[in-house]
Structures are given as C-alpha cells and as structure tokens.
Amino acid sequence: MIHSILFFNTIHHFPTHFLRLRHHTPTAAVTVDNRRGPTISNVYHLISFAYTSLNHLLRLAADHFSSFSPFMLDEYPSIASFAMVELVVPEAVKYMLQKNSGSFSKSNSFRTPQQALRNLNCCSQISTGQQTSPVVFPEKRTKNKASRRTEASGNGDDFKKTKREEHRIDIGGEQSDLLGYEVISGKLVLDKRKTIKPTEEPNSTETTHLDTVDAKLTSKALVWGSYVLSLDDVVSVSYNNGLRHFIVHSYPIKKPSYSLSCFSKSGRSRKDFCFLASTPDEAFQWVTGFADQHCFVNYSSHPLVSSKKQDSEILASDFSYLHVKSKHPPRMLVILNPRSGRGRSGKVFHNLVEPIFKLAGFKLEVVKTTSAGHARNLAFNVDFSTCPDGIICVGGDGIINEVLNGLLCRDNQKEAISIPIGIIPAGSDNSLVWTVLGVRDPVSAALAIVKGGLTATDVFAVEWVQTGVIHFGMTVSYFGFISDVLELSERYQKRFGPLRYFVAGVLKFLCLPKYSYELEYLPASREENLERQAEADKDIADMSDLYTDVMRSHTDGIPRASSLSSIDSIMTPGRSGVEMDTCSTEPSDYVRAIDPKSKRLSSSRSTVTSDPEVIHPQPSLSSASNWPRTRSKSRTDKGWSGLTSQDPTRSSWGNIGANDKEDISSTLSDPGPIWDAEPKWDTEPNWEMENPIELPGPPEDVENGERRETGVRMETNWVVKKGKFLGILACNHSCKTVQSLSSQVVAPKAEHDDDTLDLLLVHGSGRLRLLRFFLLLQMGRHLSLPYVEYVKVKSVKLKPGKSTHNGCGIDGELFRISGQVVASLLPDQCRLIGRPPSSNAK
Ligand SMILES: Nc1ncnc2c1ncn2[C@@H]1O[C@H](COP(=O)(O)OP(=O)(O)OP(=O)(O)O)[C@@H](O)[C@H]1O
DSSP states (O other), X not given: OEEEEEEEEOTTOOTXXXXXXXXXXXXXXXXXXXXXXXXXXXXXXXXXXXHHHHHHHHHHHHHHOSXXXXXXXXXXXXXXXXXXXXXXOOHHHHHHHHHHHHHHHHHTXXXXXXXXXXXXXXXXXXXXXXXXXXXXXXXXXXXXXXXXXEOSOSSTHHHXXXXXXXXXXXXXXXXXXTTOSEEEEEEEEEEOOSOOOTTSOOOTXXXXXXXXXXXXXXXSEEEETTEEEEGGGEEEEEEXXXXXXXXXXXXXXEOOOGGGTTTSOOEEOOEEEEEEOSSHHHHHHHHHXXXXXXXXEEEEOOHHHHTTOOOHHHHHHHHHHSOOOOOOOOEEEEEEOTTHHHHTHHHIIIIIIHHHHHHTTOEEEEXXXXXXXXXXXXXXXXXXXXXXXXXXXXXXXXXXXXXXXXXXXXXXHHHHTTSOEEEEEOSSOOHHHHHXXXXXXXXHHHHHHHHOOEEEEOOEEEEETTTOOEEEESSEEEEEHHHHHHHHHGGGHHHHGGGHHHHHHHHHHHTOOOOEEEEEEEEOOHHHHHHHHHHHHHHHHHHHHHTOSOOOOOSTTOOOOTTTOOOOOOOOOOOOHHHHHTOOOOHHHHHHOSSHHHHHHHHHHOOOOOOGGGOOOOOOGGGGOOSOOSSSOOGGGGTOOOOOXXXXXXXXXXXXXXXXXXXXXXXXXXXXXXXXXXXXXXXXXXXXXXXXXXXXXXXXXXXXXXXXOTTEEEETTEEEEEEEEEEEEEESSOOBOSSOSSOOBSOTTOOTTSSOEEEEEEESOOHHHHHHHHHHHHXXXXXXXXXXXXXXXXXXXXXXXXXXXXXXXXXXXXXEOOSOEEEEEOSSOEEEESOOHHHHHO
C-alpha cells in the first residue's frame, strides 16, 4: 500500500481530489511507501509553505516508521508559485493522520519542526546549511549575508518597547530558485490592525497590535516570520514620504480550510500589510526595493507637508526621499460589454477589478458598449496615443474578437496588431484568456495585467474567397454541428444566459442534420514541426526579452511603453459604423501566403474572383516584422505582405459580415419548433448528386477501428477530403472551456504561438457518433476515436455542400459562408497582456 501526500501548484486549485488535479503540475511529493520505507522529497522546500500540516506529517512519520531516508529529488520541477503551494491530503493519508492523532498529542505535541526533522535524520542537512531551498523556521536565525541589511537601531526604541515573539527566517541561499535573490532584509514591525491609513503612523506605544519580525524582500517574495507573500500577488506599495511605515497591497490566494475544501472555492482577496521600519531611511530603502522589483509605488508627500504644517526639518529630509523610482502608471482604454455574462460584467469590473487597477495607479478610460459592433468601432477609430499601453476588454470571447477585428482593419494595421490587449473574463466563456494565460477569474486576470508582460499569440484570418471578406480570430473557427448550436443559442440568450449553449446543443442534437463539406488542408511539415520544437526550446531562454515590461513600438515612431504607460482621453463611443462596415483588406496574399510554394498551389486551385481594386502592392517584406514570433520564424519572410485598409467605398467585407449577421437573426426571428425549422435533420444530402466530385466521407467501418484513406486525395502538399463531417474545427490554441466541469481541452496539442492551426475533423454523421465524441471529449479521450482526425495545418480551405447549413463560428461570432473560405494564420502575432503560468515558473 502506498500513501502519498502531494503538493501542487495551486494557481487554479480545487484541491479536493487527485484526479481533479491531474492537469496540475506536481511540485513536490512526500511518499510513504510501506514496502520500501518512507521517502521524502523536497520537504525542505515546502516546510515554510505548509508548515503546520507538514510538521504534523513529519511527526506522524517519525512515530510511525522506525527509519527515514529523506533525500532530495531533482525530477520535480521547482516550485514556481511557492506562495500558492498547498498541501493536499488524500483520503488515505487523512485516514492515517486520524488514526495516529492520539499518539501525536501525547508524545509530540511540543516538538519543534527541527526536532521532528532530527527524528527523520534531516538535521545534518539543515544544520550544515546544505539545502539550497528556502526553509522558514521560527527558531532559526538567518546566517545569510544580506545584499542590503537594515538594522533595528537608531530610532529603534519602538522595537525594544515592543516585547513580542520574534520570528526568524532562513530562506536559504541568496540565489535560491524559489525566492530569487535577496533585495533587502532587516527587522520590521508588522501592524496587525485591519484598517490602516497610509498617512497614519502606527502608534508604537500600543504594542498589542505590533509584531517585530525578521523580514526579507527577494526578487520573488516578501518573507517575514513564516509568511511568504509572492510578489506576483502584490499590487502596489503605498508610501508617504518621510514616514517610517509603508503598506503593501496584495491579493493572495485565499485557501479554503481543509475541512471545507470540498465545498468552498478558493479565490483571491485583498490583504494590506502595514510595516513600520525603525527609521524613515529604512522605510525608504524597503520601498525602493519594491520599486526595483517592478511594484508600483503610490508615493505621496509627507502628510505634514501636504497639510501645510511644514517645518524645515521635514523639508530637508524630503529631498532625499523624492525619487522612488516606480514604473509609470499605464494608460489604457477599457472596453466593457455590459451585456456579457448575463449583464454582470459591469458589476464585476467596478467592484472587483477597478480597485486593483486604481491601487496599481492605472489611468483608465472606460467605455461601455451600446450595441454589437461598438467595440469594433472603438478599436478601429481609437487614437493610440490616448491608450499607448493597450486596450482592456471586459466581457467574453466575443468582445475580444470585435476589438481584434477593429484593430486589424485599420490603415496602420502593423501598428494596430502590436497594441497590447488585456482581457478581464466576465462573459459566458473566456476560452482565450483561460487557455493562454491560465486565468479565469476577473481578479487574477486584473493582477496579470497589473504585473504586465506580454504574450505573443497567433492570429488567424478566415477569408471568404469569392468576396474577399476577411474575419480574424484568436481562438477557433468551426463548422458543422457546433456552428449550428451557436446559431440556435442566440435565441436563448436572454432566457438561459451561459446555459444557452447547453440547451441549444441538446435541441440541435435531437434534430441533427447531416453536414457535407469539401475540404483541403495544407499540413505543417514534419521538418517544420521539429524546427519549431527546437525554436520553442530556444525561446524558453529568450522569453525574458519578450516579456519585458518596457516595450517600444517600432512602428510610426510612436514610443509605446508597455510597462503600460499613457492615456489621456479616449475617442467617443459613438458609432462610426460607416467606416467600419466598409473596412476591407487585401485578403488573398496574406491569407494564402503561407509560403510561396503553397501560395502558388493554393491560388492555382482556387476560384478567386479578384477585384483589381482591392489588390495593393505591399511594402518590402523586410520592414514588415515588428514583433518576433515566439516559436517559429516570423512569417514575414515567407511571403507576408500585410494588410491594408481599403477605401471604404470599394470594399465589402464589413458589409458582408454585417449582412451575414442580419441574415442569421432574421432566420432566428422565426421561432417555431426546431424540428419543423430543420427540414434536413433526417434527410441525407446527396453529396454525389449535388457536388459532382467522387470520394465520399470515411466508410462506416472506421468506427470499428479501421481508418481507411479512401476519400483522401493528395495533391502535392494539399490534402483533399470530401464527405460528411459532424464537425470541423480549426483551433489556434488548445481551447479549454471555462464552463466545463471537467477541464476539457478541444485541441490538446495546440499552442497559441506555434504558427499552426490544429485541425480537428469529426468524420461522418449520426447522433451516436456525436454523443461518443462529446462524452470522450469530457474525458480528454476524443482523439482516440477512429472517426476523429487531428492534424496540424498551415491552412484550411473549406466549402459546404449545397444542402449543408452554412454557418461558421469564429471565436463565438456567427457568420454565413457562401462558396469557399480559407483559414490561415497571419505572419504577425498580437500581444496579450500577462504571462502564462509556465513563464512565471521560469
Ligand atoms: N451593448 C451591447 N449590446 C448588445 N450586444 C453587445 C453589446 N456589446 C457587445 N455586444 C455583442 O455581444 C456579443 C457577446 O459578447 P461577449 O462575448 O462579450 O459576451 P458573452 O456573454 O461571453 O457572450 P458569448 O457567449 O458570445 O461569449 C458580442 O458578439 C458583441 O458583439
């Protein structure tokens, strides 16, 4: 029998059961194996974080087993978000703890952790300081040389007066992986009162709420006593010039108690910590230390100065405090869809998110959308100099898609794509930010934006070949059953809110039509995959350059501080639909120009009716690159010629998009029973008759495990398939869904920056197949189905059969396709504000 206690990185934790945690990264493990004897790995890393629980466990282990052979394991990745590490006690160990709790209280209740460790033969490592990981022990004094050491001297009377229990810390070597390097250390007094005004000096004669602590600020955390506050959780520091105290504003993850962990949801909540240094000089040093670590400092003048009670002494000392170098407050445009998430997005923003941005000194211009299309107009018309640090979208994936399309439709498209986009998830589903940045609650998303950094993300374009209309997306484009569900769901938006997709899905399932498509795709070559992998490995090292806090635009000479800095005013929310609706691009070149060869192949096969008016020569390719791809080579050297905004009167893509939507809504305005409204649901379209091309879909026997390649015709690199498909999805990232109970992932091999689309083909027709697909999707095993094909592609061309519904979903927005559409990636990537969790770990 093996009992295990695992420690998990709990950024998104619901730590109630192993199975639920299978997607999380185990960061360390304590294993008790009755056959081989107990082993402990990375225990030292974790003592400070799960001190009480681990101490209990160690005592248990010491009593329970005669010998212990602790050792460090290198096989586990280092604990990235150490402040968020949480002890998970599975049922077996809980049982063991309960069983032994009696003996603990008798024999070990007063043992210190060191004593417990001594019993486990751990002492030698601790006393000799062999461990390189941070360990926090209440009794142990630090022996580290501090890079900056403040002492409680001089004005330290308060420290003497406050006779309290002192917490000592030992956080291991200065270059510890977990806490980074040391910035400053020394004694501080922690004011434990709940409400503290920044201008109010703690009263040192009232000692009850004061606690002297040994504190240390490192490049990754503020540590005092046994408390570790990750700098990732720190929003800002408030400091009044010339005073001895400063307040650290943070949003750490609130952990539910173990007994309630099954029911209560963990989340972030605000915690302010007020520290008193022994002298104003020391307080200033601490605050400068935070500023050095890119924490925003709310810096105010001395309260006496501001209240005009100036005296010469204060003024003299003021001079030395005037320059706390903090990052510039960012200026950004917030586009908020008040209809998102059942109309709660406004409340979410103003109650939860705005206070965080205020603490971090952001200068925001908030615009609420008044109708569909408004966000696109805003992004299309906004003067970037008013929001140089980016645009924050508050809502669902739909509003982000509108903003993206507004940006990419501009004349200065190269500059527009470089405008950072922040996302506050407040809609029905927020797959993009959840998948790419790993956040799904508004507070964590706001924190990610405050922390800054940029994540390059691929953008795909779907081109309507006959008309030249283009629509952009960052998540997924889909055809077949799911686009029909999207269409139907709009009927139920008011009644069911986010549940509307489920309701529409069930109804559509009951009256399932058959979908036929003619499909061509250009697979990403194996060599390219290998090259991409090699580049990805290399990029891991280069990432720090990419995620720099200070970004400068290389376009049009506009300096863009992406330390997130600058806005004054924002354009009016008034609709300028005329311009938007008539925005167009020269589509074919960049949509098809995957590489010159494929472009030739593609265009030779396509039936593009090119309007000479929309063909524009593009600037030289070499100047096109303004944003390095994170994984693969920039496609600027592969034939990308960029987009240009067209004369509104000459172009049609906006109009067509709008008309498409109108068409759909008019269809939907006729409610009627669904089974009446869907005449084709049980009729088989005669593909061969309607589309005089042979090659039906995969034969029925594929369901029995044999996948035949009948129906597949290779033309050079393009693969052609025709027949029935339940669904076709071209995914830009792995597409996690926030709604799903199980964290289902549609395209498990997709990466948001890998320069490929992941094509998922669900061949065939029929409810049984569809049901099996969705059931296995919940378990993450849908790719094992014989009628599911998964391939990484550079480009996809698709044409619906004549009797097939022609809906097309792009990031949750619905369109109609007529004729052929082509989906491909753009050569340039856009930038999301925030860093994925994996990059934080590095
Ligand atoms: N003020 C508004 N009134 C009505 N519709 C709007 C408004 N603002 C934006 N929209 C439209 O609402 C749609 C959905 O927006 P969003 O994605 O933000 O919300 P959601 O609740 O998550 O919906 P979805 O389920 O589509 O993701 C978008 O397509 C957008 O065009």
